[in-house]
Amino acid sequence: MLVSLNWLKEYVDTDNISPEELAEKVTRSGIEVDNVEYVAENSSNVVVGYVESCEKHPNADKLNLCQVNVGDEILQIICGAPNVRQGQKVAVAKPGAVLPGNFKIKRAKLRGIESNGMICSLQELGFDEKHISKEYAEGIFVFPEDAPIGESVEPLLNSTDAILEFDLTPNRADCLSMLGVAYEVGALLDKPVNLPSEEVLVGEEKASDYISIKVEDEKLNPYYGAFVIKDVEIKPSPLWMKNYLLAAGIRPINNVVDITNYVLLEYGQPLHAFDYDRLDSKEIVVRTAKQDEKIVTLDDVERTLNPENLVITNGQEPIALAGVMGGANTEVTSYTKNILLEAAYFDSISVRKAVKATGLRSESSTRFEKGIDPNRVKRAGLRACHLLEKYAGGKVLEGVVEFDELDRSEKVVEINTTSINNRLGTDINTEEIAKILERLQFNFERNEDHFTVYAPTRRGDITIFEDMLEEVARIYGYDNLPFTLPTGTATAGGLTKRQLLRRSVKNYLESVGLSETRTYSLTSEGYIQKLVSNEVKGLNPEPISLAMPMSEEHKYLRLSVLPELLKTVSYNLARNQYSLGLYEIGTIFVTSEKVLTKQPDEQLRLSGVLTGKWLEHLWQMENKKVDFYLVKGIVEGLFEHLELPLTIIQAQLPDMHPGRTASLLLDGKEIGFMGQLHPGLEKEMDLKETYVFDINMEAVLEAHHHEPSYTQIPRYPSVTRDIAFVMDNDVHAGDVQAVITEVGAPLVKQVSVFDLYQGDNLPEGKKSVAYNLLYQDPEKTLVDEEVEKLYQEIIQAVNEKFNAYVRS
Amino acid sequence: MQEELKAIQQEALAKIQEVGNLKELQAIKVSYLGKKGSLTQVLRGMGKLSPEERPIVGEIANQVREAITNAIDEKNTTLENAALEEKLQAEAIDVTLPGRPAKVGGPHLLTKVIEEIEDLFIGMGFEVREGPEVETDYFNFEALNLPKNHPARDMQDSFYITNELLLRTHTSPVQARTMKEYKGEKGFKMICPGRVYRRDTDDATHSHQFTQIEGLYVDKDVKMSDLKGVLNLFAKKMFGEERNIRLRPSFFPFTEPSVEMDISCKVCNGEGCSVCKGTGWIEILGAGMVHPNVLEMGGYDPKVYSGFAFGMGPERIAMLKYGVNDIRQFYLNDSRFLKQFHQA
Numbered sequence A: 001m002l003v004s005l006n007w008l009k010e011y012v013d014t015d016n017i018s019p020e021e022l023a024e025k026v027t028r029s030g031i032e033v034d035n036v037e038y039v040a041e042n043s044s045n046v047v048v049g050y051v052e053s054c055e056k057h058p059n060a061d062k063l064n065l066c067q068v069n070v071g072d073e074i075l076q077i078i079c080g081a082p083n084v085r086q087g088q089k090v091a092v093a094k095p096g097a098v099l100p101g102n103f104k105i106k107r108a109k110l111r112g113i114e115s116n117g118m119i120c121s122l123q124e125l126g127f128d129e130k131h132i133s134k135e136y137a138e139g140i141f142v143f144p145e146d147a148p149i150g151e152s153v154e155p156l157l158n159s160t161d162a163i164l165e166f167d168l169t170p171n172r173a174d175c176l177s178m179l180g181v182a183y184e185v186g187a188l189l190d191k192p193v194n195l196p197s198e199e200v201l202v203g204e205e206k207a208s209d210y211i212s213i214k215v216e217d218e219k220l221n222p223y224y225g226a227f228v229i230k231d232v233e234i235k236p237s238p239l240w241m242k243n244y245l246l247a248a249g250i251r252p253i254n255n256v257v258d259i260t261n262y263v264l265l266e267y268g269q270p271l272h273a274f275d276y277d278r279l280d281s282k283e284i285v286v287r288t289a290k291q292d293e294k295i296v297t298l299d300d301v302e303r304t305l306n307p308e309n310l311v312i313t314n315g316q317e318p319i320a321l322a323g324v325m326g327g328a329n330t331e332v333t334s335y336t337k338n339i340l341l342e343a344a345y346f347d348s349i350s351v352r353k354a355v356k357a358t359g360l361r362s363e364s365s366t367r368f369e370k371g372i373d374p375n376r377v378k379r380a381g382l383r384a385c386h387l388l389e390k391y392a393g394g395k396v397l398e399g400v401v402e403f404d405e406l407d408r409s410e411k412v413v414e415i416n417t418t419s420i421n422n423r424l425g426t427d428i429n430t431e432e433i434a435k436i437l438e439r440l441q442f443n444f445e446r447n448e449d450h451f452t453v454y455a456p457t458r459r460g461d462i463t464i465f466e467d468m469l470e471e472v473a474r475i476y477g478y479d480n481l482p483f484t485l486p487t488g489t490a491t492a493g494g495l496t497k498r499q500l501l502r503r504s505v506k507n508y509l510e511s512v513g514l515s516e517t518r519t520y521s522l523t524s525e526g527y528i529q530k531l532v533s534n535e536v537k538g539l540n541p542e543p544i545s546l547a548m549p550m551s552e553e554h555k556y557l558r559l560s561v562l563p564e565l566l567k568t569v570s571y572n573l574a575r576n577q578y579s580l581g582l583y584e585i586g587t588i589f590v591t592s593e594k595v596l597t598k599q600p601d602e603q604l605r606l607s608g609v610l611t612g613k614w615l616e617h618l619w620q621m622e623n624k625k626v627d628f629y630l631v632k633g634i635v636e637g638l639f640e641h642l643e644l645p646l647t648i649i650q651a652q653l654p655d656m657h658p659g660r661t662a663s664l665l666l667d668g669k670e671i672g673f674m675g676q677l678h679p680g681l682e683k684e685m686d687l688k689e690t691y692v693f694d695i696n697m698e699a700v701l702e703a704h705h706h707e708p709s710y711t712q713i714p715r716y717p718s719v720t721r722d723i724a725f726v727m728d729n730d731v732h733a734g735d736v737q738a739v740i741t742e743v744g745a746p747l748v749k750q751v752s753v754f755d756l757y758q759g760d761n762l763p764e765g766k767k768s769v770a771y772n773l774l775y776q777d778p779e780k781t782l783v784d785e786e787v788e789k790l791y792q793e794i795i796q797a798v799n800e801k802f803n804a805y806v807r808s
Numbered sequence B: 001m002q003e004e005l006k007a008i009q010q011e012a013l014a015k016i017q018e019v020g021n022l023k024e025l026q027a028i029k030v031s032y033l034g035k036k037g038s039l040t041q042v043l044r045g046m047g048k049l050s051p052e053e054r055p056i057v058g059e060i061a062n063q064v065r066e067a068i069t070n071a072i073d074e075k076n077t078t079l080e081n082a083a084l085e086e087k088l089q090a091e092a093i094d095v096t097l098p099g100r101p102a103k104v105g106g107p108h109l110l111t112k113v114i115e116e117i118e119d120l121f122i123g124m125g126f127e128v129r130e131g132p133e134v135e136t137d138y139f140n141f142e143a144l145n146l147p148k149n150h151p152a153r154d155m156q157d158s159f160y161i162t163n164e165l166l167l168r169t170h171t172s173p174v175q176a177r178t179m180k181e182y183k184g185e186k187g188f189k190m191i192c193p194g195r196v197y198r199r200d201t202d203d204a205t206h207s208h209q210f211t212q213i214e215g216l217y218v219d220k221d222v223k224m225s226d227l228k229g230v231l232n233l234f235a236k237k238m239f240g241e242e243r244n245i246r247l248r249p250s251f252f253p254f255t256e257p258s259v260e261m262d263i264s265c266k267v268c269n270g271e272g273c274s275v276c277k278g279t280g281w282i283e284i285l286g287a288g289m290v291h292p293n294v295l296e297m298g299g300y301d302p303k304v305y306s307g308f309a310f311g312m313g314p315e316r317i318a319m320l321k322y323g324v325n326d327i328r329q330f331y332l333n334d335s336r337f338l339k340q341f342h343q344a
């Protein structure tokens, strides 16, 4: 809502406060003022002049030689504007005037003839385009005939006006009217509000002889008032009204349309003027539209309606879409003589539906949607009649023809000093509260410290105690609230075990070199099925798509974090960032329902992606590329960190390298995978050799139960032995290790691979894997015999199981 | 004999003096003090001396032995030190050459901000709660005093999946769920961080996915001044002790009264500058006293219980605190961006 301060001053005195101070005050007590703007920049010594004569300049075709009466003298002025004419009243910058941009007007000679001043356009007077009506967009401004010669143009042009832009929250629809703003400002400044005149000279003819009203649905239209005004003269509105409309962002059209708009802004009540003679009937019937009924609205667009839309009809066909826009068939034109003025109350939901259906949003519909004041509907009609009489020469017929089932009662809210202070933490006394209610101009009854407040209908947002609490608090001032801390129930606060564990996982990953990322949960059709872990696939997931996606790129709820993470890698590679170690703990959305009837399972996944060089130490010629075992080490380290038994077995998965992929098993159950991407996918996504891991965090968080506790540190020395086995290439080193561990238990505490050899000195198709075994007996010092015995048992077991022999 | 001993001492000391390495020193030691050493040889002749002379010569002999031994030990230390010195010299390296890098990762900036806020409120007795990102219309809107047909819940603003399910537009549903869980029986303090979604076109200031942290305190006798006190503590810890806060009236369907909290601008100290658009204040978060309808739907009797709630955007806070000027940076994950915030 754009609030002209000069207009506002008609209702409330703001003389002792600057526009900026007022804006700050309004902002601090309830409505954010986004901007303070002035209609025009300052100028001085510009007056109304009368063009007594206007001839062509003898030496220049495009210039005019004008004699202009400015009251105390007649100035000869040369004017280049194409629209200057004898008999006009114009804005004259006299010699000595200063126009915006510090442009000083001096006497000068133009093509040999003296020019003593300048006839100005509004642009030259520093008006922004939006404050200039269309007819004066080019050329000089022309005043109405009654403009007083010699007077300063500033008050006539409203050029010193400041416009405050109110950013209204949905609850403050009352300030979609100048009167509402006046009540708000009046409360803040502690000033009374002067209401405008609604006086009408009553004619002899009765409006009811001209029209009857029938409303079919009183819920959708509880009030419909029709005024009939005869013999109007369609002409431009008075300059002041045009100025105020422009200040409010509305283009003036003609006096009748302007007056309905003016009252809309003044009272917040939408009005509509029909050309009575084009109605073709003597009745107004308000009803819901028929399916596919058509109306051509004022903007000359044919609209197709449905039974959710309320229409105004002449008994036959629609003449307006209720609360949204009038019909072209009854539009007021320059030939209009008699008008029917509608002042009605339409249900907000029905108007909202009509706006949605047609895509039409108007100043009127906005107000109906947000709710209007039931006590101002008829008064706004009267106010418009008053203005039509005054500025359109209309004769207002006696009486308003109306349908009236409107509830105009005020909401009653009980408050008392104690309850207000208890909730605010303040110490406001009863007198102060009474004073605040008076400033707000709310009616109330007071009984000691108890108030019965009758919330005015203009403030539809006030219905309960808390609403009144806010009114008192905001006028009292939030700055005056003390700072206190909660004194109630003591609560320990803190993170849950799950949250702590998640932080611990993050810390681990970051300490081994990974960077956390955050990617989008919404992905595209092409990626929704990509890199979905086996155990997720086992849940038969159906892709979940948005009902109305904004783009194909963000259409589905993801089933794997990896695709979006890989897009991040592509993004970085394109920016020459080749070495990356990224991870994300993110949600995937799993359902087996084709049509979602309940919330999907939200599963936390831990996904990582690594590519490029891991470590690079150039001068020592060290260069470590990311490879399978690096990633495996990170994953194993994580499970070691969590003290969870992880098994990693060879696997084959779509979109993964067939020979470099492994499944991750926790207690024998699959919880994810790791490995290199399939080169095909790498190529498709513009990636280089890229490794990923993807882990079901839910399973990890659930399985984790480790509480560290002290174990006796061994007092007896340990013994180590090495064995190298020669085995077939396709035997898995891990399987051999498992057998060694199993046979060696409990004395063999630890088995680790320390060498892998393939090549010379070995038969074709064979490899040698060397293991280091650590023997430890917590009870005593080991004797050679038992170490040796176990050693031989291990060799035998491995030999039997894998046909592997000890390399000598 | 006494002269002989003196001569040996003199000769030995001279040799020790001259010797240049440990090996030769060892040879000298053997040649004088060893079994076949000259001093030993001389002492073997002691038997020929008279009983009167013997103690005298014995004493001298001991003095000579001691002098030689001392000289050798001393020389030994000197030579060892010299050898060590030489070795250390040879081992010298250029310390200005680059070190072998330790691979260090780090958290995402948003996580850093979220965890900082979490820890701050945990210190004030708040628990941290989470909830589903696909929400029911009921928990996302209705339970928060946003009935169907409420103007503030335009279908256009939310990602609906079905008529009843949508991607949550705020983390407030977690508040509603928490109240349900506590069954209206006791006071609690909680914050709920998480991802939220809105139908916004991604640009420098909008993102269709972003994060939110909301907080809720419900108890008997919660006052609006408590809200002001808690937010003040938060703002000072998060943005600096010298920052002030102010509350401005606002509107949210789930709180009444509703306010917005501003902090004094750090750039201009409240004087007004381009960062704060000349106001001296920067908007940080929305808050208010929990609307009685919300308490009631959550199972709390608004006549007995009251509460306050607040909600903020970690992206906005990160942008203000770290000068990030494009919200998309948080989701592009440019590694150069990520690394900027890895340091402690």
Ligand SMILES: [Zn+2]
Binding pocket: B265, B266, B267, B268, B269, B270, B271, B272, B273, B274, B275, B276, B277, B278, B280, B281
């Ligand atoms: Zn500033």
